[in-house]
Amino acid sequence: DLFLERFTAAYQLRERVVPEGTTGYRVLNSEGDGCPGVVVDRYGDVLVLELLTAGTEAWSADLQAAAREAFSPRRLVVRANGAERDLERNRGARGLPGARGAADRGSASPEEVPEAGEGREDLAPFLEGGLKFTADLAAGQKTGFFLDQRDNRVRLRSVAGGRTLLNLFSYSGAFSVAALAGGAARAVDVDSSETALALARRHREANGLPFEDADFVRADVFEDLRRRVRERETWDVVVCDPPAFAKKKSDLERAARGYKDINRLAMTLVSPGGFLMTFSCSGLMSLDLFQKIVFSANLESGSSLSFVARCGAGPDHPVSLDCPEGEYLKGFWLRKEPS
Secondary structure (H helix, E strand, O other): OOOHHHHHHHHHHHHHHOOOOEEEEEEEEEHHHHOOOOOEEEEEEEEEEEEHHHHHHHHHHHHHHHOOOOOHOOEEEEOOOOHHHHHHHHHOOOOOOOOOOOOHHHOEEEOOOOOOOOOOOOOEEEEOOEEEEEEEEOOOOOOOOOOOHHHHHHHHHHOOOOOOEEEEOOOHHHHHHHHHOOOOOOEEEEEEEEHHHHHHHHHHHHOOOOHHHHHHOOOHHHHHHHHHHHHOOEEEEEEEEOOOOOOOHHHHHHHHHHHHHHHHHHHHHHHEEEEEEEEEEEOOOOOOHHHHHHHHHHHHHHHEEEEEEEOOOOOOOOOOOOOOHOOEEEEEEEEOOOO
8 A cells, every 4th residue: 555655646746747748757766756676667558667675576566566556557577676686685695585696687577578589578669759769678778768868868959950969878879869859960879788779770760860880889988989089079069978887985986087087088079169968877976076077077178168057867756855865867068168
């Protein structure tokens, strides 16, 4: 009853804040909706229930029942993964109830996700602002797609007309799709995953957007950036959305160096009058620290940039005031001063 009550309240919020033409969004956001360790994402008529702790896994049957009653999905996929749960699994060897081996780490429940040849139910189509996307339920990042960047893609779409875009750590290329839909002249995706780039190509095809083979670059992003800087490339817009560099507090110093390096290089590539949209999804890194890192990168790059806006997740990702770490996504929209 408690789960159903909180799931229903979460759904009522989404009915008010999710824009028309969007069928992919976060339905339930852990602490932000009073359900720590539980995330629910919707992709069209498919729901993904993500259990992030051993405790929530123990309540799996009741959570699934509440999700089906509150959200009425055609299909419910259950994923049990996350750093918190993995730590508890390791402790399980010393007596944590319900802990299992690491073989199923990050996987969807096998009874829920069939082999790719059986109708490709591992892929779930949905709409975002009228654009067509597909979530990879079996092997994708997060629950299959980065829903938290929706509002930032809308922002990019509004300013992309006639501009060129370099999309770093592109994953499935959603920023590029948004830019091209807004009239961008060209968009290039750079990612280390061939699977992600294949999905990026699929997204452009589904939306009838132009592309060439050279628009999908499989590479180490740091190495690719250094090459582009050496070759003195410039881009009207650069999007830098790396994975979380800090998984635990001891990672913060190393993560800060990584964020400064990647931003310093990215700033060098932005043409005068152009934009940099840069992000950190490390929950352990505060907005204040990330801003200081970006400021330091600006000094080292010799560039002159100004804030246009601060960026974060959309209203379908509410954050509890009692758990500020839930505001994991932070970013800046920067403009390089004209020459």
